[in-house]
Amino acid sequence: MKTFSAIALAMTMAFAAQACTSAPPAAEAQVAQTQPTPKIVIYHAEGRRSERVVWLCEELGLPYELKFRRGDVAGSFEDIFAVNPGMRVAPTVFYNDELLVESGAILEVILDRNGNGRLVPPVNSADYGLHLKFMHFAEGTLASDVIADYRVARATDGKAPRGEKETDGQRAMRFAEDHLAKYPWFGGSEFTAADIMMVFPISYAIRMNVADPAKYPRIAAWQQKVEARPAFKRMLAIARPDGRVAPPPSLTLP
Ligand SMILES: N[C@@H](CCC(=O)N[C@@H](CS)C(=O)NCC(=O)O)C(=O)O
Structure with a gap:
């Protein structure tokens, strides 16, 4: 099985080397004090939700091993199935010997x-409720509604929904847009895992x-702010080195 290890990549790519060691020393020391550093193995497919776990580890400066077949999404899923x-789902993650699925839970x-x-507001802060809401809204409402819209369109005329009446996915996007009128981040005042x-x-939804x-x-x-984060860019370089692989087709614009 051909796999890619973030650690191996870090040794060969200068920017990736920074990636795996870029957490502030103080933060790394704190992690070491709270829990022993786990062995995290991320089963990944390029452009899929497993990128979230890679990105989180990059934000936290946690080491991880990344397994995927570069340029071969179907092969990556075969390895996940094994x-x-x-x-058979990406992400599939081993945290030490615990097998985890469901990206939000991971x-x-x-x-x-x-x-x-x-990356989590204090539990008693007002931001905590916002953070948790969007931690769950992302999959529980937005992803499911947007993907349902996509599948309905693909099963019918393949056209992008552009009628006056909002689809469920568009309603969920508007809800997110309205939130950002009041707060800079989905978790309120700071960037969080949400x-x-x-x-x-x-x-x-956009693509x-x-x-x-x-x-x-x-x-x-x-989107511009989050995509400018160094940890996001490191994630892209490591987990999506050749851009998107085998993306599903976009709906046709009117
Ligand atoms: N709610 C799950 C959804 C996971 C999911 O559906 N992942 C997709 C990739 S983004 C997948 O593995 N699909 C199965 C396939 O393509 O065969 C999560 O957030 O982890």
Whole structure:
């Protein structure tokens, strides 16, 4: 099985070398004090939700091993099936010997055990409720509604929905846009793991033409901010080195 290890990449790519060692020393020391550094193995497919776990580890400066077949999404999924036959899904993650699925839950496990308070607002703050809302909204509402819109369109005329009546996915995008009128980040005043969760369904909605980007200028500005983060760029270089591989086709614009 051909695999790619973030650690191996870090040895050969100058910027990746920075990637795996770029957390502030103080933060790394804190992680070491709270929990022993785990062995995290991320089963990944390029352009898929497993990028969230890579990005989180990069933000936290946690070491991880990344397994995927470069340029071969179907092959990457075969490797996932071999270790997780009950649920062939990306991300599939081993945290030491625990097999984890469901990206939001995986992020929460890592944050609870090794985050040392980073990327989550204090539990008693007003931001905490916002953060948790969008941690769950990302998959529970936005991703499911946007993907349902996409599938309905693909099963019918293949056209981007651009009628006056909002689709469920567009309604969810508007809800996110309205939130950003009041707060700079999905978790309130600071960048949190909720922002990591929101990137996939938002970029899917825009890329697949489910939603018209002109209607969501705050989302567009937020996307620029998150994509400018050094940890996001490191994630792209490591987990999506050749850009998107085998992306599904976008809906046809009118
Ligand atoms: N809610 C799950 C969704 C995971 C999911 O559906 N992942 C996609 C890739 S983005 C997948 O593995 N699809 C199966 C396939 O393409 O065969 C999560 O957030 O982890």
